[in-house]
Amino acid sequence: IQLTQSPSSLSASVGDRVTITCRASQVIGSYLAWYQQKPGKAPNLLIYDASTLHSGVPSRFSGSGSGTDFTLTISSLQPEDFATYHCQHLNSYFLTFGGGTKVEIK
Amino acid sequence: QMQLVESGGGVVQPGRSLRLSCAASGFTFSRSAMHWVRQAPGKGLEWVAVIAYDGVNIYYAESVKGRFTISRDNSKNTLYLQMNNLRTEDTAVYYCARISKEYLAAVPLDCWGQGTLVSVSS
Numbered sequence: 001i002q003l004t005q006s007p008s009s010l011s012a013s014v015g016d017r018v019t020i021t022c023r024a025s026q027v028i029g030s031y032l033a034w035y036q037q038k039p040g041k042a043p044n045l046l047i048y049d050a051s052t053l054h055s056g057v058p059s060r061f062s063g064s065g066s067g068t069d070f071t072l073t074i075s076s077l078q079p080e081d082f083a084t085y086h087c088q089h090l091n092s093y094f095l096t097f098g099g100g101t102k103v104e105i106k
Numbered sequence: 107q108m109q110l111v112e113s114g115g116g117v118v119q120p121g122r123s124l125r126l127s128c129a130a131s132g133f134t135f136s137r138s139a140m141h142w143v144r145q146a147p148g149k150g151l152e153w154v155a156v157i158a159y160d161g162v163n164i165y166y167a168e169s170v171k172g173r174f175t176i177s178r179d180n181s182k183n184t185l186y187l188q189m190n191n192l193r194t195e196d197t198a199v200y201y202c203a204r205i206s207k208e209y210l211a212a213v214p215l216d217c218w219g220q221g222t223l224v225s226v227s228s
Binding site: 031033035041042043044045048054086088090091092093094095096097098099100 | 141143150151152153156165167201210211212213214215216218219220221
């Protein structure tokens with residue numbers, strides 16, 4: 001299964017609403033997670049099962065979708081949200097990740 | 107709190123070997139399946155291997171199968187990745203990560219180490 005994220009990068013301002021999409025090459029139900037990665041750091045889990053917010057993650061982050069099309073939305077971009085976001089197909093093994101979306105400051 | 111700390115990375119020539127370690131603390135290591143994930147410089151994340159809690163069920167990405175070996179020592183709370191016959195394309199930051207299940211399961215990677223850099227170059 002291949003995951004295609006779009007866009008690969010975007011520029012936005014603090015307070016903007018940001019949407020990132022992830023498209024799977026096959027139907028994967030709701031088996032999708034989103035991670036945030038800051039430069040030089042490990043990824044951190046944001047959302048799993050397509051829409052469940054991981055413990056401690058701010059409520060401005062939300063996920064939606066099922067089947068092949070998924071979205072990550074940041075309702076009001078904060079300075080600490082500038083990072084790269086990765087989607088991942090939740091699987092027992094042969095995990096796959098999207099190519100990443102870099103969110104930069106406009 | 108849960109913590110994973112990788113070590114063992116470095117610069118190595120093509121064809122040589124390296125062993126990575128991942129020390130776990132803050133959770134019951136023996137009750138968690140563990141993954142290795144790598145990230146080449148400026149690239150996305152690539153899954154490498156997974157091992158169940160008891161070391162019985164193991165899977166590898168095709169790109170490393172036959173060259174890399176994942177293992178664990180639950181008495182030492184440590185995960186390993188033995189990397190043989192290294193290639194330049196293996197150059198990456200290697201992360202260990204856990205899932206909250208003993209067996210291989212379709213659940214997220216909820217704790218990651220800080221990563222260790224492996225550079226394969228002549």
